[in-house]
Amino acid sequence: MTTAVAxxxxxxxxxxxxxIDEEAFARDxxxxxxxxxxxxxxxxxxxxxxxxxxxxxxxxxGYATSWLMPNPxxxxxxxxxxxxxxxxxxxxxxHRGYDRVPGMPExxxxxxxxxxxxxxxxxxxWIHPEAWRHEHNTLHHGRTGETAxxxxxxxxxxxxxxxxxxxxxxxxxxxxxxxxxxxxxxxxNTFFEWRRAERRRAxxxxxxxxPPLVTAFNPLTPxxxxxxxxxxxxxxALRFVLLPALFAPLGAWxxxxxxxxxxxxxxxxxxxxxxxxxxxxxxxDLYRFxxxxxxxxxxAVRQVVGSANYATGSDGIDFLQGFLNYQIEHHLxxxxxxxxxxxxxxxxxxxxxKHGVPYVQESIWRRVGKLVDIMVGRASMRSLxxx
Numbered sequence: 001m002t003t004a005v006a007x008x009x010x011x012x013x014x015x016x017x018x019x020i021d022e023e024a025f026a027r028d029x030x031x032x033x034x035x036x037x038x039x040x041x042x043x044x045x046x047x048x049x050x051x052x053x054x055x056x057x058x059x060x061x062g063y064a065t066s067w068l069m070p071n072p073x074x075x076x077x078x079x080x081x082x083x084x085x086x087x088x089x090x091x092x093x094x095h096r097g098y099d100r101v102p103g104m105p106e107x108x109x110x111x112x113x114x115x116x117x118x119x120x121x122x123x124x125x126w127i128h129p130e131a132w133r134h135e136h137n138t139l140h141h142g143r144t145g146e147t148a149x150x151x152x153x154x155x156x157x158x159x160x161x162x163x164x165x166x167x168x169x170x171x172x173x174x175x176x177x178x179x180x181x182x183x184x185x186x187x188x189n190t191f192f193e194w195r196r197a198e199r200r201r202a203x204x205x206x207x208x209x210x211p212p213l214v215t216a217f218n219p220l221t222p223x224x225x226x227x228x229x230x231x232x233x234x235x236x237a238l239r240f241v242l243l244p245a246l247f248a249p250l251g252a253w254x255x256x257x258x259x260x261x262x263x264x265x266x267x268x269x270x271x272x273x274x275x276x277x278x279x280x281x282x283x284x285d286l287y288r289f290x291x292x293x294x295x296x297x298x299x300a301v302r303q304v305v306g307s308a309n310y311a312t313g314s315d316g317i318d319f320l321q322g323f324l325n326y327q328i329e330h331h332l333x334x335x336x337x338x339x340x341x342x343x344x345x346x347x348x349x350x351x352x353x354k355h356g357v358p359y360v361q362e363s364i365w366r367r368v369g370k371l372v373d374i375m376v377g378r379a380s381m382r383s384l385x386x387x
Contacts, residue, residue, distance in 0.1 A: 019356045020301065020355055020356050021355065022295070022297035022298055023297050024355065025297065025300065025351065025355040025357060026296060026297035028351050029300055029332060032344065036333070036336060036340045036344055037100070037336070039343075040100050040101055040336075040337060040340070041102060042103060044101045044337040044339050045098075045101050045104060047315075047337070047338065047339040048098060048108075048337065048339075051084070051088050051089075051319060051323075052084075052088075054084065054319055055081050055084025055085055055088065056081065057081075058077045058081040059078060059085075061077050062081060062261070063078060063243070063258070065077075066257060066261040066262070067247045067250050067254035067257050067258050068254075068257060070257050070261055070264070071261065072264070074265075075261045078261060078262065078265035078269075079265040079266075079268035079272060080320075082125075082265065082266075082269040083269055083273055083276070085122075085124075085125075086123065086125060086127075086273065087273065087276060087277070087322030087323065088323050089113075089123065090114060090122070090123040090125075090129065090132070091136075091322075091323075091324075092338055093108055093109070093110060093113045094114070094129065094132065094136075095334045096109070096110030096111075097335055097338070099111075101337055107122065113129070114129035115129065115130075124234075124235055124238050124239070125187075126186070126187035126231055127182065127187050128187075128190065128191055128194070131193065132190050134193060134194045135189060135190035135193040135194060136151070139193060141331065141334055143292070144281065144303060144306055145286075145287060145289050145306035146288070147289075147290060150189060150193055151281070152288060153278060153371065153375060154282065154288060154374050157374070157375045160173060160174075160376065161375070161377035163377075167376065170375075170376040170377070171372070174375050174376065177274075178270065178274040178275070178278075179267050179271050179274075180270055181270055181273075181274050183232070187216075187231050187232070188215075188217075191230065192215070192216065192223070192227075195223070195226070239262055240259060240262055240263070243262065244256075244258040244259040273322070276322045276324045276364070277322075279367035279368050279370065279371040280308060280324060281307055281308070281327075282375075282381070283308060283360070283373075283379075283381065284370060284373065284380060284381060285358075285360055285370070285382070286306055286307070286308060287302070287305045287306050287381065287382045287383070288306065288382070288383060289302060289306070290383070300332060301357060303331040303332050304331075304332070304348075304352060304357050304359060305358050306331075307327045307328045307331050308327060308361065308362065308367055309325055309326060309327055309328050309329075309345070309361040309362075310325035310361070310362070310363060310367060311325060311361075312325050318342065325364070326341035326344075326345055328348060328359065328360075329341045
């Protein structure tokens with residue numbers, strides 16, 4: 001049995017799309033965007049409230065049954081509630097997707113969501129909301145697929161792709177990060193990118209020369225203590241201490257059961273969100289880029305050829321996939337409400353067919369397989385430095 005895999009750094013030869021009229025494609029997209037934005041209304045508010053309610057019901061049912069015994073059903077419900085709070089509520093609200101929706105309360109707008117004490121109401125997580133706003137909304141969306149993109153999977157796993165360890169060990173490492181990636185990847189990466197930006201604005205020097213995973217969890221350093229105090233301890237205290245303690249009147253068994261289900265739910269949340277988020281921009285059929293776009297039209301093409309959609313079409317399907325199955329449409333227009341992506345998807349796909357722009361849409365299971373191949377070095381992304 002083969003235990004190692006040859007590292008494949010050579011990407012397919014740069015492709016060229018000579019038949020794409022980028023400006024015409026961008027004009028058609030802009031016309032569609034204007035149409036979608038002009039139709040934002042009360043229906044989008046009602047849709048938001050429905051998706052929010054589904055997530056809250058999952059959390060309520062999960063905790064309402066979690067005190068009985070450690071069990072996968074309660075953990076799954078808690079995990080789905082956690083995922084919904086991140087991928088649907090926090091993700092789209094912090095992008096200001098609901099700022100123009102009539103009737104939205106101020107705490108559900110991009111400026112106020114999860115700020116101050118509301119962090120523990122709107123989006124309690126390992127990830128600090130302000131760190132997410134900077135790393136994801138600004139850096140990732142502004143540099144999607146570029147070498148400077150902080151979420152470019154192929155670049156971030158270069159150390160694993162180049163490693164000579166057996167293939168089974170690489171899969172084991174991928175599994176570990178899949179089950180822990182909110183705390184081992186997203187929380188430290190977003191936090192340290194945020195702190196870097198703050199220091200640059202203040203005219204300070206760069207302090208974080210070591211990898212975030214090493215620095216973040218070292219309480220002997222100022223940066224590590226900052227991370228523990230700001231991200232790790234608040235969420236851990238809420239999720240694994242306070243919430244189980246609320247069940248103390250039902251006895252010690254209830255407290256232990258809630259704790260066990262909370263830990264299992266955390267693992268499941270990590271695994272689910274990893275499967276939903278990480279494959280969005282990874283695969284040997286997607287493109288990465290060496291430099292910045294030189295025009296809005298080129299930027300639009302990049303968002304399509306560097307992203308992948310999953311199955312789409314109904315609130316049920318979309319809820320289970322965190323509305324991340326509309327990744328192409330979301331990267332074209334990150335400030336739209338979720339419901340508008342449902343309306344835009346078939347029309348964007350048709351525009352891509354009209355203009356000859358590759359549009360990738362596959363099941364989430366196939367995309368996860370392509371993601372893992374990229375991470376372990378069995379495949380490489382396409383490179384298109386001139387687009």
